[in-house]
Each structure stands twice: as structure tokens, then as C-alpha cells.
Amino acid sequence: MSSWIYIDGTFYDKENAKISVFDHGFLYGDGVFEGVRAYHGRVFKLDEHVDRLFDSAKVIALDPGVSKEEMKQIILNTCAKNKIHDGYIRPVVSRGVGDLGLNPYLCKKATIVCIAGTIQLYPERYYQEGLKIVTVATHRNFNESLNPRIKSLNYLNNIMAKIEGMQAGAPEALMLNPAGMVAECTGDNVFAIRKNVLYTPDVHSGSLDGITRRCVMDLAKARGLQVVEGPMSRFDFWVADEFFLTGTAAEIVPVVELDKRPIGDGLPGVITKQLIADFKAFVKEEGTPIPTLV
Numbered sequence: 001m002s003s004w005i006y007i008d009g010t011f012y013d014k015e016n017a018k019i020s021v022f023d024h025g026f027l028y029g030d031g032v033f034e035g036v037r038a039y040h041g042r043v044f045k046l047d048e049h050v051d052r053l054f055d056s057a058k059v060i061a062l063d064p065g066v067s068k069e070e071m072k073q074i075i076l077n078t079c080a081k082n083k084i085h086d087g088y089i090r091p092v093v094s095r096g097v098g099d100l101g102l103n104p105y106l107c108k109k110a111t112i113v114c115i116a117g118t119i120q121l122y123p124e125r126y127y128q129e130g131l132k133i134v135t136v137a138t139h140r141n142f143n144e145s146l147n148p149r150i151k152s153l154n155y156l157n158n159i160m161a162k163i164e165g166m167q168a169g170a171p172e173a174l175m176l177n178p179a180g181m182v183a184e185c186t187g188d189n190v191f192a193i194r195k196n197v198l199y200t201p202d203v204h205s206g207s208l209d210g211i212t213r214r215c216v217m218d219l220a221k222a223r224g225l226q227v228v229e230g231p232m233s234r235f236d237f238w239v240a241d242e243f244f245l246t247g248t249a250a251e252i253v254p255v256v257e258l259d260k261r262p263i264g265d266g267l268p269g270v271i272t273k274q275l276i277a278d279f280k281a282f283v284k285e286e287g288t289p290i291p292t293l294v
């Protein structure tokens with residue numbers, strides 16, 4: 001894990017990296033965050049992550065108090081300070097310190113934290129063998145309640161679903177939107193392949209506009225696959241030839257079973273494996289170089 005944590009302009013060692021208990025990020029989950037990856041000494045899709053962080057902040061009427069350029073520097077400098085070559089970075093912007101009431105306007109200024117370390121979301125065998133997952137009863141939030149496109153500090157909706165999945169013995173859980181259409185998994189986007197067409201729920205179906213998702217759609221198009229974004233039901237996944245998940249931390253993970261129905265022949269799909277290889281090659285090319293601190 002990270003040994004130097006950035007908090008509001010200063011780096012603290014892990015033991016001393018603390019924020020106030022009156023921070024509304026802690027009291028109410030009032031804030032936004034990103035999960036970013038570094039590969040081969042470069043921060044992957046930095047602009048996209050910072051854009052999404054600022055979009056999330058704007059939607060919850062939170063002023064980060066720094067520019068996008070400054071935020072990029074915070075992320076790059078936190079990587080540099082921790083000598084990250086390959087790693088996982090977690091910038092967090094919370095509403096800041098206020099009182100015990102909800103009123104966000106009493107919080108004078110946002111708190112900015114950045115952690116840079118490593119992450120291994122799933123054991124290697126899941127990438128080789130594929131995941132067996134279930135649909136859970138906990139639906140994704142209503143767009144009009146807490147839009148799933150906001151990457152907010154309040155992940156209880158996803159955590160409740162994760163608990164349900166794990167109680168059913170599954171490492172991931174498929175979540176539906178309030179209309180019963182497929183939204184996403186608890187921390188990853190979902191894709192189905194049938195007859196050489198790649199399908200994924202559109203963002204209005206209750207999923208995060210995933211950066212790995214966008215990247216995989218581009219890679220699929222480059223392979224000549226047709227890509228379709230739109231409403232999808234569980235039917236579409238049960239009858240898919242291939243099924244996989246995407247996320248910054250997870251990257252691309254094959255799914256071989258949904259709700260006890262094998263996907264395709266019950267093994268990680270051929271196109272999925274090609275896309276995994278394409279993605280691995282792509283992360284070698286893309287990224288903003290991490291500076292060396294003097």
C-alpha cells in the first residue's frame with residue numbers, strides 16, 4: 001500500500017494520514033472519488049478519470065477547489081512520491097469539514113485526498129477460469145435518486161448487493177435497475193457477446209460510464225465487431241455466447257456462469273480472451289508519464 005498519502009496539499013505517512021470526523025465524506029458519504037490505474041510508469045486515461053471526477057462533483061454541486069490540471073498534478077505527484085510504476089490510485093474529493101447537520105453549504109472547503117498503492121481485486125484463477133455470478137435482489141439506485149453515473153462516496157447500494165452475492169457464494173453480483181433491466185455488477189460494467197456482436201447496457205440503464213468500458217468498446221470496434229449499447233435484460237446474458245466484466249481494478253474478467261446457467265460452453269470466451277490481450281497491449285501504449293520528484 002501507499003506509504004505517502006496526499007491530504008490537502010501535504011503528504012503524510014500512512015499512520016498520520018487522518019481527516020476530521022466532521023468531514024461530511026465520513027458523516028454522510030458526501031463526496032466523489034475515482035479509481036485510476038498506473039501501468040509501466042504511466043497513469044492510464046488520466047484525463048478521462050479527472051473529467052469524470054469533475055462531472056461527478058458538478059452533479060452533486062461540489063466545488064473541488066482545484067482545477068483539473070491541478071488535480072492531474074496531485075495524482076501524478078502522489079504516484080511519484082510513492083515511486084509507483086504499476087499501481088492503483090484513489091483520488092477522493094469530499095465535501096469537507098462541517099457540522100452534524102446535512103447542510104453542505106456549511107462546509108467551507110472540499111477535502112482532497114489521494115492514495116497510491118496496489119490492488120489485486122480477484123485472484124488470478126478467476127481470469128483463467130472465469131467467474132460464476134448471480135443476480136441479486138438489491139436493485140441499482142434510481143437515476144433520479146442517486147444517479148449511478150455519479151461515482152460517489154456512498155457505495156452502500158453496491159455494498160448491499162455485494163453482500164447478497166457473497167452470501168450466495170458468488171464473488172460478484174449482477175444488479176438490475178428499478179425497471180428490472182440489467183445495470184452492472186457491484187463494481188464493474190457488464191458485456192455480452194452473441195454472434196460476433198458486443199452488447200452492453202447504456203449508461204441510462206443504471207451503470208457507471210466506465211473508462212475500461214469505453215476502452216473495450218473501442219478495442220472491439222478496432223477488431224471489426226459491431227458494438228451495441230442499449231437496454232438489456234437477463235435473457236440477453238443467459239443466452240450470450242460470452243460474458244465479461246470490465247473495471248479499472250478488475251480490468252477484463254470472463255464470466256462463465258450467471259444464475260446457474262452456463263454462458264456459452266461454460267468456459268472463458270474466445271473473443272473475451274482476444275480483448276484481454278488487446279487491452280494488455282493497449283495499456284503499454286497509453287498514459288501520462290509519472291514524473292520523477294527531485
Ligand code: PMP
Pocket residue numbers: 035158184185186187188189207208209210211212213246247248249
Ligand atoms: N461500475 C461501478 C459501480 C464501479 O464502481 C466501477 C469502477 N470500479 C465500474 C463500473 C467500472 O468503471 P471503470 O472502468 O471506469 O473503472
